[in-house]
Amino acid sequence: GESVGLHLPTLSVQEGDNSIINCAYSNSASDYFIWYKQESGKGPQFIIDIRSNMDKRQGQRVTVLLNKTVKHLSLQIAATQPGDSAVYFCAEVLHGSSNTGKLIFGQGTTLQVKP
Amino acid sequence: SQTIHQWPATLVQPVGSPLSLECTVEGTSNPNLYWYRQAAGRGLQLLFYSVGIGQISSEVPQNLSASRPQDRQFILSSKKLLLSDSGFYLCAWRGPPPRPNYGYTFGSGTRLTVV
Numbered sequence: 590g591e592s593v594g595l596h597l598p599t600l601s602v603q604e605g606d607n608s609i610i611n612c613a614y615s616n617s618a619s620d621y622f623i624w625y626k627q628e629s630g631k632g633p634q635f636i637i638d639i640r641s642n643m644d645k646r647q648g649q650r651v652t653v654l655l656n657k658t659v660k661h662l663s664l665q666i667a668a669t670q671p672g673d674s675a676v677y678f679c680a681e682v683l684h685g686s687s688n689t690g691k692l693i694f695g696q697g698t699t700l701q702v703k704p
Numbered sequence: 705s706q707t708i709h710q711w712p713a714t715l716v717q718p719v720g721s722p723l724s725l726e727c728t729v730e731g732t733s734n735p736n737l738y739w740y741r742q743a744a745g746r747g748l749q750l751l752f753y754s755v756g757i758g759q760i761s762s763e764v765p766q767n768l769s770a771s772r773p774q775d776r777q778f779i780l781s782s783k784k785l786l787l788s789d790s791g792f793y794l795c796a797w798r799g800p801p802p803r804p805n806y807g808y809t810f811g812s813g814t815r816l817t818v819v
Binding site for chain 2: 634697
């Protein structure tokens with residue numbers, strides 16, 4: 590899940606289509622995962638989270654899927670809108686680090702929404 | 705309400721000059737505080753975190769240092785900047801339990817360019 594040294598991939602979608610953003614995390618001992626949205630020049634904002642004892646969680650227009658077997662996380666955005674254009678990061682919390690609160694961020698994906 | 709302030713928003717500094725970035729939090733007590741760096745087009749890397757006054761943990765070897773002189777103040781410093789210190793620096797805080805959405809709030813960031 591370490592993002593240092595990796596360039597961000599880009600996903601380009603048409604407005605109104607569904608978007609799927611993927612993330613491969615590194616540590617099988619991670620027990621909590623979060624998706625963040627970062628708009629240009631701003632800090633990341635929380636979107637949705639999921640615990641490792643779940644495989645799916647739904648929010649408003651967003652769904653997170655967790656596949657622990659292959660250590661893969663995905664974020665699905667329904668009916669993508671221009672305001673969804675941003676960089677999306679997954680973050681993992683290692684088991685036992687909930688007190689320190691350290692987050693390990695994935696590489697990030699740039700979502701571009703075409704009108 | 706809780707807020708986080710980070711300044712300056714942008715900074716251009718020559719190589720070899722000192723650095724001091726400040727982050728303050730309002731509306732909470734005894735937060736965990738974090739400094740992240742984001743290089744251009746890349747993900748977030750945790751630099752330092754603090755669970756209390758005077759308690760600093762460094763995550764990666766680097767040219768920077770951090771200090772927490774007061775409960776709600778976190779400072780990132782360098783004695784001599786390097787070109788590689790350029791990036792987007794984000795401060796974040798995490799309050800005591802309960803912690804909805806894992807409790808992370810990021811500041812608006814400081815874009816540092818070392819020339």
